[in-house]
Amino acid sequence: MRHQLARQVAHWRAATVALGDLEAFAAPAAWAGVEHYLSRELRRHLTGVVAALRARGDHLAAQVASGSGEDLATVQRELVAYRRRYLQVETVLEFFGDAVNHRATPRLGALLRGLDMLAADSLLPVLGPLGHAAPPVLTYVDKGLGASILRARVRLWDGGSLSPAAAIKVTRHNLLRPTALIHETGHQVAHLTGWNAELAGVLRAVAGPAGSPASLAWSSWASEVAADVHAFALVGYGAVAALHDVVAGERESVYRILPGDPHPAAWLRVLFNVELCRLWFGAGPWDELGAAWVATHPLERGTPELRVVARDTLPRLSALAAACTRRPMRSFDGRALAALADPTRVSPTELERLAARAGDSLWTSTHLQRHESLRILAWTSLRAALDLADAPRVAARFEDWLLRAGDGPATLPSI
Template sequence: MTTMADAAWFLEQECRALRTRLALVQPFVLHESMLPAAALAPDALIAVERFLLQGREELRQRLDDYFDWLLGVGATATPAEQQRRFVGLRWRFNDVLTQFDTFQQAITQRSEARIGIWLSGLDVVARDALELPGITVPPVITYLDRGQGAAIRRARTRLAGGDLSPTALVLIPRERMIGSNGIASSLLHECGHQVAALLDLVPSLQQEVRRYARTRPDDERPAWRLWHRWMSEIAADLHAVGKLGIGATLGLMGVVSLPRIFVMRVAEDDPHPFPWIRVHLSCAMGDVLYPHPQWAAVARLWDELYPPTGLDAVRQRLFTTLRRTCSLVARLAVGHRPAALRRRSIGDLQPSRERTPDRLARHYDELLADPTRLYRTRPTLAFAILGQARADGRLMPEDESGVVNDLLTRWALDSTFAAAGSYLPQPTHLVTSSEETS
């Protein structure tokens, strides 16, 4: 056998091996076991399966074409040319498997009975959080992982190989599954990133910040440069506060309660506002949307936990300026009118009337009289009610845990039966704090 024939034989075997391995990749619906109530929403599952199937079919066709070329006219090509074409196929093969793995972790978790049910319930919350008037929103999938920070792979962003993701994929840290504030604030913040992308919000907000900064005194310029850099995270935080009220800020405090050195450190390359100012801005945005003394009280509490003392002169000036301009940034963001909203403002997207602190407190009073109302409430509103009750000291963490578990389970069940065109009767029990129960 000549060297050229040896190379062709070797690459033929490699091509056959790739085709054989590719044939072993089956749709999730054929090999993932899960409770029906833990399953993905039909639109999300169909979007993922169709996306992965198209990738496998495209790769299978390219492998077949290469195999035919190698045994035909390619038999006379140089070994280097045969190898060059095969390597391109192998790269694409790895991309397809990586795309499969991207969704596998999220879907495999649905096989865990309790975790799967919770995730199905969180999918319902995420869909509610993404709802936008007149705008088509993508399917969304939630999953858990280790670590402190939540994250999102937005729909229509590029996966391995350059293909666009068919769904939003939201990671919630396991340590955040501790109550309504912990769960909802992380989830709604990540959904805020998807909303900002759908509205093309960040570039227009940054442009407005640049325009506004030119009218401010020179000593404020360093602060406004930071606000401009942080605008992506600010937009996501605003979405969370708008939907959840004080629960978003208290949940944020739980995430960024770190050693002081990290809370007060300004990193030049970090797109996130450093924790100390981020909590203050969250309070400022809440006060613009839902004016109430509670926001100033939370800001004072944060300063007691992390007093802005012992700073060098440069940082002290920066901290003071950032703190002074928080309310300006909040009003600018809430009043911003992106083109996608057709002259409506970001504040107009928020259900302001039903989510003021006083109205949320009245909602909670109504729930105590009729617990079934909670299960008929929009998911983001339900979490806002619980978050306000926690802030008011009316709902204890131990009792809240039971309520959140009931809600996530109920939403998972409802979404499952809704997909089947059926319904369930409403439960009649709501867990409350021992003081209120007595």
């Protein structure tokens, strides 16, 4: 028994040593494509995770060498646990390695560094005034319709360590219309401030009568509502139009309410986001988007569950939008979200003023890149939504701007 245990332990210890070679998970060129401060923190974290696993393997080997029969039975159980932990650590390394490896291509690496900058900038309006440290951000590209985030400071699959960075997936189809990036950083903001739990209570009180299906549904959707509102406040109508395009799928998915799903029913989600625009910007192109949405997806074709929730929600959409943006929150030290991230700064009128005032320097000024990056994203996403003829030109200018931003010097996150 001792020999068989020793053989297995030797195998898994050797495999653990191999995990320490981070270039086996992402090419050196890809690691070089990560901003220095983020690369340092990520490498330090991953190396530490592997070191802890190696120490556990060393202890197990010592137990095999010195243990008696009864002790070896215990070692057998610990070996199974060690193997399980190895696979968990391997999953962490594969995840971050895959994310980093997208940067091996110079052009894509520069685009992703530009997206890192946008994501980091979007954390500051809320977290900065509240005194929360903004975590590093690592963006990567993957297939699919929707973006996603592995939040910083949440427990990873290795069973103990906390994620050293917010890892955000951006989809290929929205690489040059990355408003979903700001939705995902909204999840990070809500996590660090405790906004989700507080907003759930607000939505429960505003969405419908106490205990009603609408009240309970909107409360359960708080985390996604928070992220939508964060994106709207920082990017404006462009985020709403992009969200519409992602959720405008098959009829069943538009009307569906799934128990336990934190995403609002798409039918209501689009109308809520349209209401945010109406509340802050007045009449505008979002009205046509909302009307077309309802005409394409009539409520009477919806599921019974959706119709029940919609019956109470529709008259309260304006109140919901106001509660999310104008109501003082303990999470924000008694301030409303709009006091930290003012949606009027990304109204079409204000974005037009910014573009007219800046002229071509909108795309070339380092000062504007550092101080108006989110409004430049808001402007380009607005043009993509409103001017189909000019959208390709604006997208090309934005791509060049993003590449230049990604080729610039690293900027440390504010702490």
